[in-house]
Amino acid sequence: MCQQNALQRADGHKGRTLQSKNAVMTDEQTKRDEYFMRLALNEAKAAYEEGEIPVGAVIVANGRVIARAHNQTETLHDVTAHAEMLAITSAASMLGGKYLSGCTLYVTVEPCIMCAGALGWAQMSRIVYGAADEKRGYSVFAPKALHPKAKVEGGILEEECKALMQAFFAGKRK
Numbered sequence: 001m002c003q004q005n006a007l008q009r010a011d012g013h014k015g016r017t018l019q020s021k022n023a024v025m026t027d028e029q030t031k032r033d034e035y036f037m038r039l040a041l042n043e044a045k046a047a048y049e050e051g052e053i054p055v056g057a058v059i060v061a062n063g064r065v066i067a068r069a070h071n072q073t074e075t076l077h078d079v080t081a082h083a084e085m086l087a088i089t090s091a092a093s094m095l096g097g098k099y100l101s102g103c104t105l106y107v108t109v110e111p112c113i114m115c116a117g118a119l120g121w122a123q124m125s126r127i128v129y130g131a132a133d134e135k136r137g138y139s140v141f142a143p144k145a146l147h148p149k150a151k152v153e154g155g156i157l158e159e160e161c162k163a164l165m166q167a168f169f170a171g172k173r174k
């Protein structure tokens, strides 16, 4: 009886250890993602202050930020000046090559079709976004636009990313 209890305890303990190890790894990834998303959010806030739709992006390679940008369609009078497009151009110029395989893009709002296409051409390996965009997001209209091997994660700091967009459009309606 006593031995059985000991075995049960040992098994239970082992289960917990394995589980918590996985949880720690996921936690670390989430922490990293939230850290870089916060930098993208800072970019989005800069856009907001400039009267631009508040979308921000950063591109990370080997744990380092190699490009950061925010939406500048009004400032540049250019409908293609989305945060992701500017960040892709900047990252490619920084790396001295057009392909961004191995890089991660963090963007506060789900990319549109144009940006998803550009991310596909650039072979971006991982895309992490904050808020989903049901009206203009690529996942509804062009779910295959990204590179076939690209990994996508949505919903990182979602509430903050969404709140900034809502504040912007609420201000516009006034």
Ligand SMILES: [Zn+2]
Pocket (backbone or CB within 6 Å): 082, 084, 111, 112, 113, 114, 115, 116
């Ligand atoms: Zn876009």
